[in-house]
Amino acid sequence: MATETIEVTGHIVDSLLLAKILDTILEAGCDYEMTDVVIGKTSLDPSSARIVVTGDDDVLGTLLDDLQVHGANRVAQEDATLVDADLDGVLPAGFYSTTNLAGAVRVDGTWVPIENPEMDCGLVVRDGHAETVPMHRIRVGDRVVVGSDGVRVQAPSTARDTQMFEFMASEVSSEKPKALLVARVADRVRAARERGGKVLVVAGPAVVHTGGAPDLARLVDAGWVDVLFAGNGFATHDIESNVLGTSLGVSVAEGVPTEGGHANHLRVINEVRRHGSIAAAVGAGFVTGGVMRACVANDVPFVLGGSIRDDGPLPDVITDTAAAADAMRARLPGVQVAIMLASTLHAIATGNCLPAGVETFCVDINQAVVTKLADRGSHQALGVVTDVGPFVRQLADHLVGAA
Amino acid sequence: MTEPLAWGRRYLMCPPQHFGVLYEINPWMHREVAVDPDTAAAQWEGLAAILRSAGAEVEVMAPHPEVPDLVFTANAGLVNAAPGGGRFVPAHFRHPERQPETPVNAAWFAERGWTVDRLPDDLDHEGAGDALPFTPAGGRTVLLSGYSFRSDASAATELTRLLGCPVRPVQLVDPRLYHLDLTFCPLDDRRAIVAPLGWDAYGRRVVEALVPEPLVLTDDEALSFCANSVVVDRTIVMPATPPRVGRQLEDWGFEVVECRIDEFLKAGGGCRCLTLSLDTVLSPTPPQDDGT
Numbered sequence: 001m002a003t004e005t006i007e008v009t010g011h012i013v014d015s016l017l018l019a020k021i022l023d024t025i026l027e028a029g030c031d032y033e034m035t036d037v038v039i040g041k042t043s044l045d046p047s048s049a050r051i052v053v054t055g056d057d058d059v060l061g062t063l064l065d066d067l068q069v070h071g072a073n074r075v076a077q078e079d080a081t082l083v084d085a086d087l088d089g090v091l092p093a094g095f096y097s098t099t100n101l102a103g104a105v106r107v108d109g110t111w112v113p114i115e116n117p118e119m120d121c122g123l124v125v126r127d128g129h130a131e132t133v134p135m136h137r138i139r140v141g142d143r144v145v146v147g148s149d150g151v152r153v154q155a156p157s158t159a160r161d162t163q164m165f166e167f168m169a170s171e172v173s174s175e176k177p178k179a180l181l182v183a184r185v186a187d188r189v190r191a192a193r194e195r196g197g198k199v200l201v202v203a204g205p206a207v208v209h210t211g212g213a214p215d216l217a218r219l220v221d222a223g224w225v226d227v228l229f230a231g232n233g234f235a236t237h238d239i240e241s242n243v244l245g246t247s248l249g250v251s252v253a254e255g256v257p258t259e260g261g262h263a264n265h266l267r268v269i270n271e272v273r274r275h276g277s278i279a280a281a282v283g284a285g286f287v288t289g290g291v292m293r294a295c296v297a298n299d300v301p302f303v304l305g306g307s308i309r310d311d312g313p314l315p316d317v318i319t320d321t322a323a324a325a326d327a328m329r330a331r332l333p334g335v336q337v338a339i340m341l342a343s344t345l346h347a348i349a350t351g352n353c354l355p356a357g358v359e360t361f362c363v364d365i366n367q368a369v370v371t372k373l374a375d376r377g378s379h380q381a382l383g384v385v386t387d388v389g390p391f392v393r394q395l396a397d398h399l400v401g402a403a
Numbered sequence: 404m405t406e407p408l409a410w411g412r413r414y415l416m417c418p419p420q421h422f423g424v425l426y427e428i429n430p431w432m433h434r435e436v437a438v439d440p441d442t443a444a445a446q447w448e449g450l451a452a453i454l455r456s457a458g459a460e461v462e463v464m465a466p467h468p469e470v471p472d473l474v475f476t477a478n479a480g481l482v483n484a485a486p487g488g489g490r491f492v493p494a495h496f497r498h499p500e501r502q503p504e505t506p507v508n509a510a511w512f513a514e515r516g517w518t519v520d521r522l523p524d525d526l527d528h529e530g531a532g533d534a535l536p537f538t539p540a541g542g543r544t545v546l547l548s549g550y551s552f553r554s555d556a557s558a559a560t561e562l563t564r565l566l567g568c569p570v571r572p573v574q575l576v577d578p579r580l581y582h583l584d585l586t587f588c589p590l591d592d593r594r595a596i597v598a599p600l601g602w603d604a605y606g607r608r609v610v611e612a613l614v615p616e617p618l619v620l621t622d623d624e625a626l627s628f629c630a631n632s633v634v635v636d637r638t639i640v641m642p643a644t645p646p647r648v649g650r651q652l653e654d655w656g657f658e659v660v661e662c663r664i665d666e667f668l669k670a671g672g673g674c675r676c677l678t679l680s681l682d683t684v685l686s687p688t689p690p691q692d693d694g695t
Contacts, residue, residue: 009560010556010557010559010560010563010570010572011559011563011569011570011571011572014545014569014571014609014612015559015571015572015573015605015609016605016606016608016609017556017572017605019605020574020603020605043543043545043569044563044567044568044569046560046563069550069551069556069574070550070556070572070574071550071555071556071557071559071560071572073557
């Protein structure tokens with residue numbers, strides 16, 4: 001899909017030129033959005049319209065040539081303005097702030113696709129390639145796009161699976177038939193894998209508290225998870241529940257607090273730190289079950305991002321948040337489905353790095369999490385408002401088979 | 404009761420001394436079809452005489468050996484004989500064969516005190532051949548402008564600025580009717596001869612909205628070039644008169660005069676093509692000179 005902006009001026013209303021141009025766009029199978037329309041006040045004042053046309057690359061070129069006959073001209077496109085960064089970690093003033101949508105930058109008259117769409121970054125052109133670069137990774141001499149000339153983004157594609165989206169794209173709601181939703185998410189996971197895409201799971205500690213960890217481990221063991229993002233809490237409680245049978249001191253099996261249980265997670269973190277890493281603790285037989293063990297056993301990469309309130313933390317937790325975000329970015333290429341399980345902060349952090357083209361499902365008992373994700377620009381996120389434990393169990397039943 | 408056209412009492416014509424089919428830029432032109440210069444001259448004189456006897460004044464510009472189609476003065480440009488200063492926008496021809504006509508026409512008007520405004524170089528527009536005014540009773544003059552074969556749709560915006568009247572571009576779709584003046588002939592403040600064959604669906608709707616009482620030509624009637632006629636008050640001078648069209652015009656009170664100009668039809672031109680109305684007022688006051 002490509003996008004071009006055209007402009008038409010004159011007595012475009014009375015002469016039906018505007019209607020003709022819009023009809024022609026639709027007849028060619030393309031779509032349009034009118035961005036600026038000024039209708040002349042008197043019969044002498046010209047009207048003008050700026051129209052953003054979206055369509056397949058091969059169709060769009062011909063269409064625009066046809067439209068030129070009716071006086072609709074491409075808005076003059078200029079190369080992007082590039083300014084060299086003069087300080088490490090600092091973007092030049094007026095830098096173009098990216099969206100998570102796919103797009104392209106015009107360099108020397110050619111549109112160069114943005115390789116790794118990510119929101120809230122700078123746009124750097126290097127050796128004929130255009131990539132998003134987070135502020136802290138800007139280096140002196142990086143050629144950074146300034147202003148919005150010569151940058152275009154593509155409207156999100158709606159072609160993926162209309163039925164799915166018709167079903168889910170309505171308001172986030174707790175009043176949707178959950179079993180059907182889970183089945184649809186499972187379908188999307190399968191479809192992504194068939195296309196060769198990776199599946200990312202972002203997990204919060206509630207997955208463990210609600211008894212979902214063994215089912216998530218089943219999914220990892222069965223090869224349905226390619227990347228795991230989580231924090232200290234999820235990994236700790238996952239290991240705690242497997243080593244001591246409690247999650248935050250509460251028996252996972254019986255749901256009652258155990259004596260001295262409040263320190264259970266600290267004792268577990270301490271032991272893993274003694275081993276030096278989660279992998280070492282698994283290797284030594286200290287951790288014999290759970291999601292983290294499954295990841296280690298199946299070579300599924302995980303990134304544990306730290307936060308200021310973390311106990312311990314576990315030795316694998318990356319406490320430098322910028323470094324943690326970079327580690328997450330490094331795992332994103334190839335991801336086509338992201339499932340965010342009962343995690344607010346890690347879900348938002350992940351959403352910040354994800355291109356808009358990644359199908360994103362946000363499962364949370366709290367409707368606000370989904371809204372927050374969308375408010376922060378991850379408009380592609382679809383919400384499933386439900387208790388995460390049963391959701392993961394049903395998802396595993398769909399993908400792995402009933403336990 | 405309809406009001407006759409307020410314009411069309413003064414025409415510019417150019418004798419066919421150098422006229423001939425020397426190139427082919429429309430489907431009617433065939434170089435192997437020779438023009439008889441004597442017949443052409445006689446037919447041209449005949450047209451001028453008919454116009455004069457209908458009450459019109461005819462001004463004659465000197466022919467030019469380099470540009471045979473100068474005889475088709477309708478394509479010289481667009482005239483706005485606004486009170487307080489006439490303005491002339493010379494045509495920008497699409498075909499290189501006719502481009503040398505522009506300076507000749509511009510000079511003729513400039514020498515006679517007209518303000519000459521040029522279109523931007525990248526816009527084509529073939530003057531009154533591709534744009535004719537219609538003034539509905541009680542309404543303001545609208546210039547209907549054809550585009551696609553010879554003129555650009557984008558020229559409309561510029562013409563509005565230069566001429567001070569709304570310009571409605573309609574797309575011409577039949578190469579045989581390559582200029583607007585082969586598809587449209589304003590008759591008075593309610594009526595016009597119209598040839599829908601020449602326009603796309605949008606153009607037809609534009610004309611429908613503009614002209615309250617159109618005389619709609621069939622395809623065959625349209626291809627007789629009968630829309631390429633000259634109207635002087637209640638007289639209409641036609642290169643051909645299909646019977647139904649003639650009867651309708653007479654019912655409306657027009658005196659129909661047929662004028663043989665078939666030597667010029669060999670180049671795809673009719674009566675209208677051989678004349679340029681010099682008294683067309685497009686805007687009540689000359690447009691403001693904005694200095695650009």
